[in-house]
Structures are given as structure tokens and as C-alpha cells.
Amino acid sequence: MASVFMEGNEAVARGAMAAGCNFFAGYPITPATTIFNNMLKMLPPRDGVCIQGEDEIASMGYCIGASMAGKKVLTATSGPGISLYSEHISFAIGSEIPLVIANVQRLGPSTGSATRGADSDIQFMRWGSTSGAPVIVLAPKDAKDCLELTVHAFNFAEEFRCPVFIASNKEIGMTKESFDMDDLNLPPLVERTPYTGTGPYVPFAADPEKAPPFLPIGGTTLVRQTSSTHGPDGYITIDPQIIAAMQQRLHTKLTAAMDRITLYEETMVPDTDTLVISYGITSRAVTDAATALAAKGRPVSTLSLKTLWPVPEALLAEKAARFKKIVVIEMNLGQYVNEIKRVLCGKPVKFYGQMNGTMIPPAKIMETIENE
């Protein structure tokens, strides 16, 4: 047996390289900086570009320009940087620019605690842009997940032409661990669909449930890209019908593909009445708690979500159906539990969350379940 030994942030960088990433721009911030450091070692030898922006806003701007030239781009930051990314995340959503954003979360609000972890930004990543149009958010639980989910993130960004977040956390990003590379399960790479039609290229012409085909700025066909509300031709428009169709498509291109976007792990134990739902680093403590509870004769089933947004509603409804009790554990004071309550309307949902810069230990999870 041979194991690699790396922190989650290095694994994100390696996942990006495996996905064919050839452009990175970012700005230093703890605990995300080592993604930048790793990309700076990995991209130049592969003829990629890795630069440090003058700030977060610029870093995303560089990524937007490079993505429109056809590059696969990654950037990495933490909560305070996501705040600054916001205007460009909106641009990328509305103008269908593929981007992968690693958010190595730390404790907020604001400057918060630079070296203390929390799943602080779960709602912020989904709603921290104008208009409310959806994004994809994937949550890794360990270094191996960081590598695998980053490849998925690039695939989704390319296919759906949208920003995709990796919702990492200081506790994953800066914890080094061993894993067997032979266990990696990487999906086949997805590339942006190029426009191959014979007629004139209309940059935002698309099926109602899909992203438009792509041509790069700089190719022989002229391309228009705009941050303004636009019609299929890429020019600003005030036509309500055209606006409505574009806005609707931004939603349906993701929701129509929910089945494929939904990634998760489960341990369903027969004859258990409790399902524990979690994500990220917390789901590892949930697994330990479930093992300990089984040893005590009180087994539970577990569901670890890797796709947080769009909310995997069908999955949640299906998996929770047979359980009497649902327990949700989060490393914040309750950001995702409300989505679960919404989907499982009427079902009793118990919640434990904490936000004190430390991970939730298995004993606390056991206590929450046992005091049911």
C-alpha cells in the first residue's frame, strides 16, 4: 500500500490540475493561501498562468477574462474574500462564465477568526450575489474529497457555465492526512461545449434547460460578453419576455440536472429510526458517533451531503421518508437545517450546531441523538 500525505488545500490544487485547470488568480488569505501556493508550484511547469491579484475583486476579474478566453480557471479565498468576490460572482452567474471558487471557510462574521474553522458561509455562498440565481456548492469532508470534488466542480462549471464553489473549511484545508491514491474515484472530464453551428454565432442562444454553447473571446468568430441583462445576442435588453426567458433558464439549467449534480454518501442501517444528516468535516464526527452508538446498541443511519446547493430536494425526501426522527448537525448555528426542514415539511428535525472555532466532537453528536 502507498499513501499520499497532503492537506485539503493541496488536494484542491491537485484536483484542479487533474481537471485541466490552466489559470489561477487569487489573493492571500488564511486559511486558503496554500491553494494559491500550490497552484504557483503546479501551473508554471504545465504552461499555466498563476497570478496574485491586487485584491480579491481583481482576482475574480482576471479569472473572468481568462475564462472568457477559454481557460479553465480556479480561485481560492475565505469568507472575507467571498464578500469582495460578490460583484463578480453575480457577473459570472448572469453572464454564464465558468469559474471554480474554493472557499476555505473560517469563523465569521467579518474578519472573524483567521485560524479557526467553521462552516460559516453556507447560506452566503448560495445567496451572496444579486438576483437570487442559483450556484452549485460542493462540500468536501476530507482531503480525498477535496481532490475528487474539485474535478466535479470543474466539470459542472464547464457544463453549466456557472460559478461552482468548493465549500471547504480550515479543518479540512489545513489538516494534512494520508489517503490511498488508488482509492480515488475521478469522474471523466467534461469540457465546455463549443458552438459548432453553421449560422451566425449568437452567444447566449440556448435550449431552455441548458447553458449556451461557447466560443472564446479571441477566436475567429466575434464574441460579445456583458454583465448587463442581455438577450441571446449579448446586447442589453429591456424586453420582458427575453429577460424572463433568460432568468428562468439560469434556474432551470441547474435544477433540471439535479440528479447528476447531487453527490452524497450514506450509511443506511436496517431497522433504525433516526437519520443523521450532515456535511463537510462534521460528517466525519457523525460517522464516529454512529459507530459508537451501534456498539451501544443504538444504531442510526447517516446521510452526508456533498452537494449542498442547489438543495438536493428529491434525495432528501427519498432518504428521509422511512425515518421517524431526523437529526441535523452543522458547524454553525443552523444554516442548512432550515433547507432540510423546508424539504421535509412536518417531520421532526432536531438540530445541534456550534460556532466556537472547534470541531463538533462525536460525544456531542451522540448526546444530541441519545437525548432524543
Place this chain on the structure above:
Amino acid sequence: MNSFLNTSRPPVFCPGCTHERITKSLDAALIKMGIPDHKTVIVTDIGCSGLFDTFFNVHALHGVHGRALTYAAGLKLADPSLNVIVTMGDGGMGIGGAHVLSACRKNMDLTLIILNNFNFGMTGGQYSATTPSDAVVGSEFLNQAEIPMDICGVVESAGASYVSRISGMDDGLSDELVSAMKHKGFSVVETLGLCTGRYTKRNQLTPKVIDQMIEQRPSPGGVIEKNQRPEYGDRYRQLAKEKGKFPDPFVVKKQFDMPDARRHEVVILGSAGMRIVTAGDMVCFAGISGGLNVSIKNDYNITVLRGQSVSEILLSPEKIGYTGIESPTVVLALSDEGVARRQKIFATLSPDTYVLKEASVAIPDTPAQVEEIDFKAMKIKKTDWALASLAVLAKHEIVLNKDMLVFALKSRFNEKVFNLSMETVNKIL
């Protein structure tokens, strides 16, 4: 060559607006450049200057206020063959000031045309970074409390390698734009113009006054000799080419059978400069070489050179779930600062826990078995205490043995450092 103007989208500026003259001059300049339409990109942001991309049949990227230079830089780095032109108003220049300064310092081959008409036209004539203090604007009196910015002065001092100032109505504008585009490096052309809709009605600004302004503050003249240097993209690619090879992931193979392959939780309590994190890595390498799963979390002050340095390591034959320390099997107490950071654990340790305490370090009462070692008396430097304590563990065959430690040191260090490390290890073993 024919015009690059988009006949289906004619300019929509107010009558008498200088932007229309600049649009035509830019078209004339592009014709003179003689490069194909698909090799030029016009990048814009918000406001009247942000309309420029729609008037031309070239690639177009229109984005958020003040950020045009960032998209332009991404495009140019991704495709160095492009002729990238950025138009920005005095508003965009003000809001995106950090990007303007950064672009000057980088010297990427971009052409920035600043359309300075001394106010925010599109939103109602509010004052901008270039509005004179005595101008009458839509921001009541606020501009009277500030002074306007000298764009050319700022960009020249920030390192732009081509800087000029010209009236937007000047017949020589297209030639000026051609020389800016031909310059390989960051070019800034500040055009001064009239905002007939919002500014000139309330202020004495005519083409003649603009000419006088330029006479009083003449153009820096294009190429700035003192700022000449390699273009950013060329320089980046040259430096990148010289930089190393792709770093393969660090792989450790199982090669030892551990006598006691059970779960261990190891806590190393030290201070900055004691190579605590390196020692933690060594324990992990050793653990993987013994076929275990490992994880390590490090805790140190962000000021780095002072304060505690703590490593928490898990080794387990099972897959590691929770990565926190729950019941340490080994605690290495190597400095008071490190001990202070985790002092609560000492009372909770089990009688089976092995605690190694350096003689100079004080620890709280603990039920654990404590071994005190005087590394100082053994003439081991403080920077090697963490390494020496691993040798003590190897001696007792706790967590690792000598072969595993030697393997770990060999994996991480070059020959010279390895030999030095072995000198310390051999003092213990």
C-alpha cells in the same frame, strides 16, 4: 480596410458629447492598425464610456464598474496575441483606482483610454475623481472639499510605460491611439471631453478651455523612458519557464510492520522555532510507513516567530473520522508556551498516557506516566528537542521504532540535514 463600426448599433451619445468623436477616432485608429477584427477586444465597464464595446464589430467584454482592467488582464494573459483596448470614464478610473495602479506596475500590453469628462454623466452629473473643486455638479458642495486627481501624474509615477493626455476633439487623436496601441506595455491615453448633458451647461467648459487645460498641463508625451521595462506577460512566461518541475504528490509506502499498530493520539507542545511541525510530519511519515492512516493539525501563532507551536497527530489502523484529539496516548511537553496552550488536557490524561517532559518545562498535575529528560544537559540544542523526543519514542518503541524514524528523516531531508539529524538521534539511541 473598412470601418469597424457596428452599423446596427450607432452611437447614442448626447448631441455634442465628445465620446462620439472619440468613437470615430478609435475606429480610424483600428483601421490604421490593420489587424483583423477578431484579434481586437474592447473591454468596458459602466457609464457612457461603457457603451463603447457595443459600437464596434470586434470582440467585446462589458463588465462591472471600475473593473475593466482586470478582465482585460485575464484575457491578455490567456491569449497574448490579442489587441486589448480598455475604455473607462473618470468614474471607472476612480472606483477602480487599485486596478489602475496595479496595471501601471505590471506593465501588461493593454491600451487604456480614459474618457475624462469631469463628472458622472449617466447618473446625473455627480462629482468624480477628476472634477475641479470649483465646478458646479450634482453632488451639491462635496467636490469643493476635495481636489481633483491628475491622472497622467498618478499613472506615470505608478509605472505606466506610455502616458499621454489629449483633447477628445483633437484631429490627431487617432494617430495618438495608434501609437498607444503599438507600444508594447501598459499605455494610458487620457482624453479630455465635454459632457454636454450634465456638465457643460453648468460649467464653462468648451473645446478651447480644454485646449488651454492641456497647454497648462502638457501631455507626458507618450513613451515614458524611465518606465520602460519588459512587458508583464513576457516577463511572467520567462520566469515561469525557469521555475522548477511539476511537484508530484508526496507518497509514502508501507514497509514496516508495527509491533503495536493501534490508534495513537500524539500531542507535541512546543514553541515557534523548535521545528514542532516538522517533527509532527516525521511522526506521520513513520506512521504511514507502518501502514497506518494519519492526520496532523498544527496550531501556531500567525505572528510565526513567537508563541506556541502545537502539533496534534492521529495514527490509526482504521480510517480517521473526527480529527480532533480526544484521549492522547503520547504528550511531548517541550516548552512552557506549548504547555500553556493545552494545559487543560493534562488533568484528563489516562494513566497509560506517556508524557515526555523536558527538564526545564513545568507541567500541570497529571495522572499520566511522566518521563523527565534533560536535553540541555545532553547538549542538545532547543531547535532539536522535538527531534530528540521522537528518538526517545523510538527507543521505547512507542508509536514508532528506530527504522521508522530513520525512514521518515530520510524521506523528508537531504543528505546533509539527514546526517545532522542522525547525530541528534544517536545521542538518544
